[in-house]
Amino acid sequence: EAGVAQSPRYKIIEKRQSVAFWCNPISGHATLYWYQQILGQGPKLLIQFQNNGVVDDSQLPKDRFSAERLKGVDSTLKIQPAKLEDSAVYLCASSLDRADTQYFGPGTRLTVL
Amino acid sequence: AQSVTQLDSHVSVSEGTPVLLRCNYSSSYSPSLFWYVQHPNKGLQLLLKYTSAATLVKGINGFEAEFKKSETSFHLTKPSAHMSDAAEYFCVVSRIGTYKYIFGTGTRLKVLA
Secondary structure, eight states: OOOEEEEEEEEEEEOOOOOOEEOOTTTTTEEEEEEEEEEOOEEEEEEETTTEEEEETTTTTTTTEEEEESSSSSSSEEEEOOGGGOOOOEEEEEETTTOOOOOOOEEEEEOOO | OEEESOOOOOOEEEETTTTEEEEEEESSOOEEEEEEOOOOOOOOEEEEOOSSSSSEEEEGGGOOOEEEETTTTTEEEESSOOOOGGGEEEEEEEOTTTEEEEEOOOOOEEEOO
């Protein structure tokens, strides 16, 4: 069974630029999560989707971050404009349903200069 | 409110000696608990999970954890460390109702030759 796929794996941008990350969850998984992991810390949930609907985006900085999962499968996370403090690893995870175990992708390491 | 505390930020062991990574949780109800491992530049991999079945949970790569309700602990152990075990380990509690993951701050395990 294929795992959670993410791209790109690494991205370097200047502050105030925009960037987008892509995630393809495990086939059949209804729930998709985006986490932000700052160096030396545990992951922090940014947004959770159930199929193509948002369940929780309480920790998403909505003035600059946006995410979508239009067809209930793939998802994109966008930052516009990026700030220095956005430098982090962005992890995507998926689960069969909300109460099930989450499986994580390899992450995208973002460096904002 | 649920929370999880990883008691050591860094642990060093010699190859072939036992590993003990400590985790205490706070929860009003019987929680779901997980241990994930993160190797450098990799995503989070599930080691094992506790979901109110057997209190001694066996995971991958020889790891196991024991749920002790009286001590509110879920410590991770392995009888004999291998060089490939060097990584960051996260203890996670799943919030009742929302199933939201609450991560500990992580324990970095170093294995000395």
